[in-house]
Amino acid sequence: KDIITGRYINPIKGRGVFAKTPILQGSFILEYRGTLVEKGKLGKINNNNYAYFFKHGGRDCCIDASLDDGSLGRLVNDSQKPNGKIKKIDLGGKPHLCLFAIKDINKDDEITYNYGGQDLPWCSYCGQELCKFVHEPVAPAITGSEVTSAKEDFFRHKMDFNGFLKKLNFFSTEERKTWISWVALGQDLAPAHTAKSTKSWLNDHGVGVLDWPANSPDLNPIENLWSIVKRKMRNKRPKHADELKATVKETWASIPPQQCHKLITSIPRRIEAVIKAKGAPTKY
Ligand SMILES: C[S@@+](CC[C@H](N)C(=O)[O-])C[C@H]1O[C@@H](n2cnc3c(N)ncnc32)[C@H](O)[C@@H]1O
Secondary structure, eight states: OOSEEEEEEETTTEEEEEESSOBOTTOEEEEOOSEEEETTSGGGSOOOTTEEEEEETTEEEEEEOOSOOSOSGGGOEEOSSOSEEEEEEEETTEEEEEEEESSOBOTTOEEEEOOSOSSOGGGGGTTSHHHHHHHSOOSOOOOGGGOOOHHHHHHTTSSOHHHHHHHHTTSOHHHHHHHHTTOEEOOOOOHHHHSHHHHHHHHHTTOEEOOOOTTOGGGOHHHHHHHHHHHHTTTOOOSSHHHHHHHHHHHHHTSOHHHHHHHHHTHHHHHHHHHHTTTSOOOO
């Protein structure tokens, strides 16, 4: 941590790792730390942004760094022109994923390595105007537990859709479409959602909408989330509309991201249950 630091970059890229001092080619930078998960248990790893898959002794393994333990390896971003490379080092039979500098790195440069995918969502904007934005920090440095990523906030529930769109106002319409194409809006068939004006607004703004079967709240984890909010608010007695709004917001913000994550990862089980019940109601 003497030579590197974590820093919030922007709403799209989230956080990243930067050099605090020049780092010479060949130097050890950090270890990608987390929980080692071996074959047989890989199915239990939620497909998260912090899982590093690799082979060890011919077996499929993964370092699951989804738990924020304050280590910086989990914050290193992907690049097609990286200045670092992960090497697996065996210590007493246990693999360690170590990041080394593959070129001289200047102070304040972002540390990156190639995740190994050509079709990762952010690869599509390479070389475009948006690329500059993504590589230029726009926010002041925030470190430690204060670090938040607006994109994660959005995905994990804290930011509402309008907030997300506001952030997207940085971009041209075309660029916006690229980013919005990462997400699809899941909404039921309530008349307000299917109204002509809503549909044309979503269409004009390039927002994809998931196909949604009628009468299927058991497929939609938002229903469980709202029911948690309602339960938590049972004993609250707001006196007027503004107080009600504030209480809903406060209750919503008190739901830990893990709870949302749990609901999201239940989707495959929900789908299986609905198929098994041939479309009839399930326990969800
Ligand atoms: C291991 S995390 C890296 C740290 C992450 N930026 C954060 O704030 O927690 C991997 C995630 O970072 C984001 N990411 C990594 N490289 C990126 C890039 N070149 N452009 C945009 N987002 C990137 C993606 O959301 C990816 O799933």
